[in-house]
Amino acid sequence: MNEIYLELEQVGSTTRAGECLYVCPKCQRPKMYWNCYSHLGGCWGCLPPARYNLRSVKRVCKVRTYSGEVPNVTSPIGSPVVLEFTHHLPPEAVAFLSGDKGIWKEYHHYFLWDIANQRLAVELRNVYDAGQPKKMFRELGGGWKAETGMTKSDYLFLLAPVVEASWLPSCIIVVEGVFDALSVFQVAKLEFAGRLRVLVIALCGSEPYTPQVRFIGNIARSSIGLGDELACRVYSWLDPDKAGISGAIKLQHRLSMGYGVEVADIKSRVEPNDLSPFEIAGILNREIAI
Numbered sequence: 001m002n003e004i005y006l007e008l009e010q011v012g013s014t015t016r017a018g019e020c021l022y023v024c025p026k027c028q029r030p031k032m033y034w035n036c037y038s039h040l041g042g043c044w045g046c047l048p049p050a051r052y053n054l055r056s057v058k059r060v061c062k063v064r065t066y067s068g069e070v071p072n073v074t075s076p077i078g079s080p081v082v083l084e085f086t087h088h089l090p091p092e093a094v095a096f097l098s099g100d101k102g103i104w105k106e107y108h109h110y111f112l113w114d115i116a117n118q119r120l121a122v123e124l125r126n127v128y129d130a131g132q133p134k135k136m137f138r139e140l141g142g143g144w145k146a147e148t149g150m151t152k153s154d155y156l157f158l159l160a161p162v163v164e165a166s167w168l169p170s171c172i173i174v175v176e177g178v179f180d181a182l183s184v185f186q187v188a189k190l191e192f193a194g195r196l197r198v199l200v201i202a203l204c205g206s207e208p209y210t211p212q213v214r215f216i217g218n219i220a221r222s223s224i225g226l227g228d229e230l231a232c233r234v235y236s237w238l239d240p241d242k243a244g245i246s247g248a249i250k251l252q253h254r255l256s257m258g259y260g261v262e263v264a265d266i267k268s269r270v271e272p273n274d275l276s277p278f279e280i281a282g283i284l285n286r287e288i289a290i
Contacts, residue, residue, distance in 0.1 A: 018148075026050070037083065038148035085112040085121060093120060096140045101179045101273060104186050110159070122178055124155035124204065127215040136178070136204065144178065144204070153209030157202035159185040168223040169199035171288060172216065172234045173266075174251060176244060178202055179273040184237065187280045195290055206238055206247035208254065217259030235288060237266040244271075 024032035024043045031045030034052070042051040087109060089097070097103040097111065112121040114137060123133040134150040136157075146152055157178050160167065173188065175181050181202035188198040199219070203212060216234065223232030236251050238244035252263040266287045272280060 024050075035148045040149055083117075084115045086115060087112060089113050089120075092140060096120075101183075102277070103179065103182050107182055107186050110182065122157060124150075125158050127154055127156060127211045146204075152204065153211050155204065156212055156215065157181055157204055159200040159202075161189055161198070167197070168232070169219065170197045170223060170232055172199045172201060172220060172232060173288075174201050174203065174208075174216065174234065174236045174238070174263075175272055176203055176206055176238050176247075177271075177273065178204070180237070180239075180271060183272045183275070183277075183280060184284070187277050188284055191281050191284055192288075192290075196288070203238075203247070206241075206243040208247055208251040210254075213251065213254045213258065217255050217261055220255070220261045221259055232261075233289065234261055234263045235266050236263050237268065237272060239271045240269050 018035050018037040020034045020036065021030060022032040022034065023030050024045050027043065027045040027047075029043075029045035032041065032043040034041035040051075040053055042049060089108060089111060090113065093111070093113060094105070094108065097108055098105060110122060112123070112135070113119075114121050117137070117139075119137050119139045121135045121137050123135055126132045126134070134147045134155055136144045136146050138144045146155075159181050160169065171188075171192070173184055175184060181200045185198070185200040188196075188200065192198055201216060203209075220232045220234050234255065236248045238248045238251075248263075248265055252265070255261040255263050264287070266283060268275075268283055270279075275283070
């Protein structure tokens, strides 16, 4: 008995994110999707919808035959695509960060460049395990996309002046996006040097999920436990739209009720990345208690 694989009929072309669409060998509908980076996929045409990894998708595509004739077959899934990253950003990425987003060049090292797909990437911290970061990607003209298979609620983008495990902040500023975080951090580090230990956290969205709130609450409580003179203050500076206002209220409620941590709302009609460094400095000096 020979084991062979049916050739999958691809529908359309492979996207930059490595996503392909095939005709499913089970339901015969063009609903089978696959990501050649993560090697995860499924089929929305099957009932119930199927989920596949590398082993299970090969099992679905496998045909057992006793015939001596071998039909047109191929391996259903190619070899994994290995992404290659570099800290050396191309000129167009440097111009985008410095000119369009106002990120000072000394903070460009927080970004990686995805060589194969020609896009920016940043590493996010896992709230459970610091050794298991994930990445978010952004084409210069598009929006951020999370790494395939990443549970968004388990990750945050963190900016701190030092990386020592024993370092604890005296001020935490929570924002929505990566560029918001960098815009605030680069100014806060300069304005409050020697006076405050500032940690800037981006939720990568307007919704504060439970694991993210738990992470922020535990850091704030650890700092508060060192004594009144080192008490940690938490501030929210989410976008001034409906989703941002709702997210700020949820963050304040969950940190207050669950961890006894009070959150002050930074009052601004504009999101941080749309402000100049001078304007951000004025808001921080007005709203943050030293």
